[in-house]
Amino acid sequence: MRPLKDVWSELSKPLPAGLGAGNVGPAVTPKEVYELSYILHRSEFTHLAEGRANAVFRIKEPKDPAIPMGFFRGTLLRVPKATPDVTPCDYETLQDFQEKFVDVHVGRQHIVPQILVRISHLVATALNAKRESALREKGVKGDQSIIQAGYAMLVEDMGPSPDYLALEFKPKWLAQSPMAPKGATRCRTCAREALRLDKLRRKGAKISTPVCPLGLLHENRAVVMSTIDRLAPKWSERDRERLADALRDSGVLERLRDLQEEGDPGDALFTRPSDARFGLSMTLRDCSCFVRMPIRDDSPVIIKLADVDKKNWQEKQSYWQNSHNDLVDDGWYRGEENPPVETACVLRLDYCLEKGLEIPPEFRARLRHC
Numbered sequence: 001m002r003p004l005k006d007v008w009s010e011l012s013k014p015l016p017a018g019l020g021a022g023n024v025g026p027a028v029t030p031k032e033v034y035e036l037s038y039i040l041h042r043s044e045f046t047h048l049a050e051g052r053a054n055a056v057f058r059i060k061e062p063k064d065p066a067i068p069m070g071f072f073r074g075t076l077l078r079v080p081k082a083t084p085d086v087t088p089c090d091y092e093t094l095q096d097f098q099e100k101f102v103d104v105h106v107g108r109q110h111i112v113p114q115i116l117v118r119i120s121h122l123v124a125t126a127l128n129a130k131r132e133s134a135l136r137e138k139g140v141k142g143d144q145s146i147i148q149a150g151y152a153m154l155v156e157d158m159g160p161s162p163d164y165l166a167l168e169f170k171p172k173w174l175a176q177s178p179m180a181p182k183g184a185t186r187c188r189t190c191a192r193e194a195l196r197l198d199k200l201r202r203k204g205a206k207i208s209t210p211v212c213p214l215g216l217l218h219e220n221r222a223v224v225m226s227t228i229d230r231l232a233p234k235w236s237e238r239d240r241e242r243l244a245d246a247l248r249d250s251g252v253l254e255r256l257r258d259l260q261e262e263g264d265p266g267d268a269l270f271t272r273p274s275d276a277r278f279g280l281s282m283t284l285r286d287c288s289c290f291v292r293m294p295i296r297d298d299s300p301v302i303i304k305l306a307d308v309d310k311k312n313w314q315e316k317q318s319y320w321q322n323s324h325n326d327l328v329d330d331g332w333y334r335g336e337e338n339p340p341v342e343t344a345c346v347l348r349l350d351y352c353l354e355k356g357l358e359i360p361p362e363f364r365a366r367l368r369h370c
Contacts, residue, residue, distance in 0.1 A: 011113030
């Protein structure tokens with residue numbers, strides 16, 4: 001079995017020029033999948049995190065002279081959760097979607113690599129025990145989801161390490177919604193955040209100003225840096241500058257924006273929600289961006305996308321359409337709520353700069369020196 005770090009290195013290279021979706025082969029051989037599943041069967045696990053549909057674990061390989069120490073270093077195990085009345089994720093479909101659609105259109109070098117494996121009933125039982133213990137320590141009660149034997153994924157670990165700082169954020173909608181109303185003073189992301197924050201505020205919760213993703217692609221470097229300041233407030237000025245340079249040089253966010261616009265140029269949400277390119281645009285509006293910032297200045301910054309799962313448009317269609325209608329009909333794009341919710345949207349910033357008005361405070365420190 002090849003070291004997994006070699007597998008991740010290979011899968012982080014661009015696909016050969018001219019290689020279409022129909023010619024993309026599996027990341028590992030069936031023999032390697034069997035070997036990985038066997039090693040997992042004898043390994044130990046630590047619950048790391050989980051979302052609505054998946055749980056993630058760290059892996060410690062068994063003490064076996066045939067298995068190199070640190071075999072799973074830099075690797076995590078991602079498993080689907082089965083919940084009553086909810087269809088679990090079909091990992092075979094998700095893997096096929098990433099390999100033959102996302103990797104091809106976005107660029108394999110921009111995606112966190114993953115490989116499909118199988119876990120036994122014994123492994124599933126061990127994972128459930130670790131998860132139950134972790135949730136109990138966090139005070140989580142009433143969770144009825146479980147992990148079952150079957151397909152799982154090994155994924156490259158994009159978290160922090162002694163040699164790297166780490167950052168995770170969601171780029172969301174990197175261009176305005178094509179169905180936003182005229183005169184909108186908020187982008188789609190900020191409109192949605194204003195609605196969400198208003199609901200929290202009405203419940204008495206403390207709220208903070210969200211980060212507008214449009215700032216990451218702004219032509220003004222000061223706006224880009226103001227956005228990064230808020231994404232990585234604990235990082236040094238030097239590392240934030242390195243991140244801005246790396247994002248620009250990689251072109252990954254520009255590629256996301258272009259694919260979002262190409263797949264949803266008008267009213268596709270209502271007229272062709274089953275279209276594959278529209279589905280890709282919605283996937284890329286909900287993906288996560290992981291950054292690994294090396295401590296050494298002479299090492300490259302690593303930027304990759306994850307959570308690029310295929311969307312079930314039949315289940316999501318009504319939710320997407322109702323969300324759009326709520327944002328338009330209730331004035332969230334135009335900031336018509338009372339009292340107002342501060343979002344510091346870049347669309348509002350650009351309007352203030354154009355009209356010579358006072359700019360949002362989140363951008364003043366950087367723009368003052370322009």
